[in-house]
Amino acid sequence: MKIWAIATNTFRAFLRDKVLIVIFIVLICLVLLLMTPLLAYKAITTAQNASSMQGLVLGIVAEVMAMLSGGGSLLAAWAGASSVASEMRSGTIQAVMARPVKRWQFLAGKYLGVLLLMGCYVPLMFGLSYLLAWMGGQHIQAAPWVLIVYPLVRYAVYAAIAILLVTFMHPAVAFAIVLVISVLAGLFAPRAPLAAHLPVWIRGPVYAVLPSTGLLSEDRFLSLTRTSLQHTTWLQHLNALAYGLDYALVCLLFAMWSFHYRSLRRD
Amino acid sequence: MNPAVEFRNVTKVYRRRFSRQKIAALSDVSFDVHAGEVCAFLGPNGAGKTTTISILMGFFYADSGEVRVLGYEPGDVRAKRQIGFLPENFAFYKYLDAEKLLSLHCILAERTNGDRGTIVHDLLTKVRLEQFQGLKISKYSRGMVQRLGLAQALLGEPKLLVLDEPTSGLDPAGRKDVRDLILSLRAAGNTIFLSSHILSDVEQISDRAVIIDRGKVVRAGSMNELLGTSGRVEIVVNQLPESMDATVAGWNGSVERGSRGVKISIAEDKKREAIETLWAAGCDVISLAPVRGSLEELFLTLVAGDGGAA
Numbered sequence: 085m086k087i088w089a090i091a092t093n094t095f096r097a098f099l100r101d102k103v104l105i106v107i108f109i110v111l112i113c114l115v116l117l118l119m120t121p122l123l124a125y126k127a128i129t130t131a132q133n134a135s136s137m138q139g140l141v142l143g144i145v146a147e148v149m150a151m152l153s154g155g156g157s158l159l160a161a162w163a164g165a166s167s168v169a170s171e172m173r174s175g176t177i178q179a180v181m182a183r184p185v186k187r188w189q190f191l192a193g194k195y196l197g198v199l200l201l202m203g204c205y206v207p208l209m210f211g212l213s214y215l216l217a218w219m220g221g222q223h224i225q226a227a228p229w230v231l232i233v234y235p236l237v238r239y240a241v242y243a244a245i246a247i248l249l250v251t252f253m254h255p256a257v258a259f260a261i262v263l264v265i266s267v268l269a270g271l272f273a274p275r276a277p278l279a280a281h282l283p284v285w286i287r288g289p290v291y292a293v294l295p296s297t298g299l300l301s302e303d304r305f306l307s308l309t310r311t312s313l314q315h316t317t318w319l320q321h322l323n324a325l326a327y328g329l330d331y332a333l334v335c336l337l338f339a340m341w342s343f344h345y346r347s348l349r350r351d
Numbered sequence: 352m353n354p355a356v357e358f359r360n361v362t363k364v365y366r367r368r369f370s371r372q373k374i375a376a377l378s379d380v381s382f383d384v385h386a387g388e389v390c391a392f393l394g395p396n397g398a399g400k401t402t403t404i405s406i407l408m409g410f411f412y413a414d415s416g417e418v419r420v421l422g423y424e425p426g427d428v429r430a431k432r433q434i435g436f437l438p439e440n441f442a443f444y445k446y447l448d449a450e451k452l453l454s455l456h457c458i459l460a461e462r463t464n465g466d467r468g469t470i471v472h473d474l475l476t477k478v479r480l481e482q483f484q485g486l487k488i489s490k491y492s493r494g495m496v497q498r499l500g501l502a503q504a505l506l507g508e509p510k511l512l513v514l515d516e517p518t519s520g521l522d523p524a525g526r527k528d529v530r531d532l533i534l535s536l537r538a539a540g541n542t543i544f545l546s547s548h549i550l551s552d553v554e555q556i557s558d559r560a561v562i563i564d565r566g567k568v569v570r571a572g573s574m575n576e577l578l579g580t581s582g583r584v585e586i587v588v589n590q591l592p593e594s595m596d597a598t599v600a601g602w603n604g605s606v607e608r609g610s611r612g613v614k615i616s617i618a619e620d621k622k623r624e625a626i627e628t629l630w631a632a633g634c635d636v637i638s639l640a641p642v643r644g645s646l647e648e649l650f651l652t653l654v655a656g657d658g659g660a661a
Contacts, residue, residue, distance in 0.1 A: 089458040093444065100446050175442035179503060182408055182436035183459035184428035348410040 086185055087193040094167050094197025101170075103162060104201075111155040115212060118148050122220055141220040148216050152209045153235060153301070156202065160239035161262040162255075163201050164246030167194040168343075169255035177348055188340040195247055195336060202239040206232050230321075234301065237328035241295045242266065244335035251342040269294040295331050353422055355511050355542040356384035356407060361416030363402055363566075376402040378566045380416070384511075384544050384559075389537050391553040392546040393646075394563035395654050400546050401439060403563070404515055407544070408436055421511055432461065435509030439516045439546075441500030445489035449480055449499055452488060453506060460507035474502040479528070493520035501529065511542045518549050530556050554578075554646040564654040577649055583642040584622050586615045588634040595632060599625075612637055 098104055122144045129137040168191070171177040181190065210231045217224045224231075242262055249258035271278045272290045279287050363377040377399045384390040394400050405411040406418055409426020423430035443452055453471040462470060475481045478498040483491070491499065497520045504512060517533075518526040526549070533543055533556050547553050553560065554574070561571040570577060591599075591606065591613040599606050602625055604617035613634075617625050619641070626636060 086459055086461075089455055093455055096446060097444065175438065175440065176444060178408070178410060178438045179436070179441065179443065179456070179500075180459060181410065182431065182434065182438075183456065183507070184431040184461055185459055186428060345412070347405075347412070349405070 086183075087189050087196060090180070090185075090190060090193025091196035091200060094194050095200040097170065098163060098167075098197065098201045101163075101166060103166065104159065107155065107159055107162065111152065114151060115148055115216075118144055118151075119216070119219070122216065126220060138221075142222065145213075145216050145220045145222060149213045152212060156205055156209060156235055156239055157242050157266060158263070159205060160198065160202050160242040161246045161259050161266075163198045164195070164243035165250045165255035165258040165262070167198055168247060168250050169258075172348070181348055187344050191247065191251075191336070191340050191343050195243065198243040198247075199236075199240060202236060202243070206235050206239070209235065233325065237325050237332070238301065240332040241328050241335070244332040244339065245295070248335045248339035248342065251339050251346060265294060269296065296327065353386070354383035354419075355386045355421055356382075356390075356544060357417070357419040358382050358403070358407075359417040361403075361406065361413045361418060363399075363406065363411065363413050375566050377406075377413070380563070380566070380568055382561045382568055382571050384542060386542050387537065387540055388558040389533060389543040389545060389556050391557040391560040392544060392563070393548075393550070393553065393560055393650060398563045398654070399566040400563060401515070402566075404513060404544075404546060407513060408434070432507065433510040435504035435507055435512045437500045437504040437512075437514045437517055439519070441496060441503075443488050443496065443499065446487065448485050448487055449475055449502075450484045452499070453503060456503045456506050462507055470506070474505060477505070477532075478502045494522060494525055497521055498525070501532070509541065511544065512536060513544045515546045516548065517545065518547060518552050526552060550645075550647045550650055560646070562650060562653055569653050570649070574646075578643045578646065582619050583616055584619050584639060585642050586617065586622070586625060586629070586639050587612045587637040588615065588629055589613075589637060591615070591629075591634055592632065595629075598628065616642060 122141060125137050125140050125144070129141075171180070171194075177190075181187070210228070213231070214224060245265060246258050246262050249261055253261075268290075270276060272282075272287065272294055273279060273296065279291070359381050361377055361380045362375070365374045365376055366372070367374075380399070380403065392400055392403065402411060406413050407420055407425055409424075409431070418425050420427075420430045421433050444455075447455070450471055453474060454467055457467050457470060472481065472484070475484050478501050480495060480498055480502065483495065488496065488499065497517070501514075501517060504514065512533075514533075518529050521529060530552055533545070536543060537556075537558075545553065545557065557574060559571070559573050560577055562569050589612050591608070596606055599615055599617065602617045602621040604615055604621070604625070607614040607616075615625070615629075622639065626639070629636060
């Protein structure tokens with residue numbers, strides 16, 4: 085009950101967080117901007133140029149979907165970092181922690197609040213992707229649950245890392261580090277070109293430590309054409325999602341441990 | 352009976368993050384707050400009051416020493432269930448109104464007995480905010496925020512109230528309300544640990560005081576012990592013929608004429624003789640009171656000599 089109360093209050097605060105509102109507005113503006121060429125290409129498509137135009141349309145739809153997905157990562161990282169930091173900065177944490185609330189409960193409430201936010205963002209992203217594909221005359225070939233659950237788990241990982249970092253550093257630094265981690269995770273992925281040039285003794289540990297967000301990317305299953313649709317068994321899905329949840333849980337446990345020992349002073 | 356708050360040889364040192372500089376916020380601080388009393392915690396700015404209160408509430412950890420709050424470690428939820436806390440410059444969620452904020456605190460305080468709406472309404476009535484309960488807190492004045500802070504501190508039916516500057520930002524009527532509230536809470540058996548710079552308020556309502564300066568307790572004791580009696584009394588009469596000045600001087604006394612009467616200060620053992628003589632001379636005695644030092648005088652003597660200011 086207490087955790088849920090903190091989570092819903094955190095969610096309310098997010099709806100008024102200026103930085104989050106700006107991130108959201110920028111994303112919407114970019115989507116609207118990219119819709120212009122999409123609609124233009126569709127309008128000038130004829131029987132003669134249909135094939136090349138379809139390629140352009142598909143490219144734009146894929147770009148927008150990637151952007152929304154990446155924007156969600158930014159949103160999760162910032163929400164995670166600011167959820168705790170804003171309470172410390174304003175001093176509201178003191179009134180809350182004077183109540184019979186344990187530190188881990190406070191942090192769990194904050195984390196749940198971030199997940200609530202991302203739980204609203206993901207269906208929105210999912211709906212926009214479908215809308216764009218439909219406008220481009222395409223149909224997304226992937227199970228809807230994959231497009232919802234995979235991004236949610238990925239964002240849960242980013243939010244947990246951000247919350248862990250913000251327990252001992254400034255939220256802007258924590259946010260930047262999460263971004264660096266996400267880039268490094270992509271560079272060190274097993275099939276990435278950079279990783280192939282590195283010796284195994286570097287590649288292995290780095291890959292093990294960084295979150296394998298590529299593994300949790302819905303892009304693996306997302307295709308606009310049925311021909312390239314990948315087949316994945318339930319066990320493989322379960323394995324990938326369990327990896328993400330475990331990573332998030334470990335980060336959250338470290339965050340709780342770190343938060344337990346810090347001073348709750350007004351920053 | 353165990354003290355409500357025990358501080359034993361508590362030390363807290365702040366370390367700067369990127370240098371070796373250390374600042375001792377508290378050095379070997381020891382004091383008790385007894386159950387059922389109003390204990391004032393006084394000191395100039397930077398003396399260590401907020402650090403002490405933060406350790407008491409479990410926000411900071413002491414480097415050494417022992418702290419017990421209602422018999423538990425600071426921060427223990429069993430203790431926090433019985434504590435009401437008003438932080439200095441009470442911060443709140445500005446996007447909520449008073450009703451929603453107190454409802455949230457009701458849940459956090461595990462206040463499950465009784466209807467939540469009734470509890471919230473009663474508290475807002477107690478602090479005279481009932482007509483503003485639907486107004487966003489961001490629109491509140493400083494005094495209203497302080498009243499709301501008091502309401503949330505009272506929410507869990509606390510045994511121990513920790514109030515950091517409870518009368519700050521309040522007008523004289525508001526300050527009186529808070530003083531009356533504190534006295535009624537003490538009468539109900541609550542313990543109040545109170546930090547304030549408004550020494551006249553503190554003097555009126557406190558049973559004991561702990562004075563801290565530069566991280567060290569410089570004086571602690573009951574108000575009577577701290578302020579003591581000077582062995583003199585002050586008699587106020589409506590008028591005093593100048594011919595009687597010599598008589599007063601004979602009692603080793605002094606005379607101060609003012610618009611509200613004449614104040615005569617004499618040794619305590621002369622009071623009966625003085626009253627009878629004044630009465631016989633046709634002077635109306637308005638009041639008679641023992642002369643004792645003020646808390647402000649004591650405070651300034653203890654801490655302001657080094658440049659501290661209340």
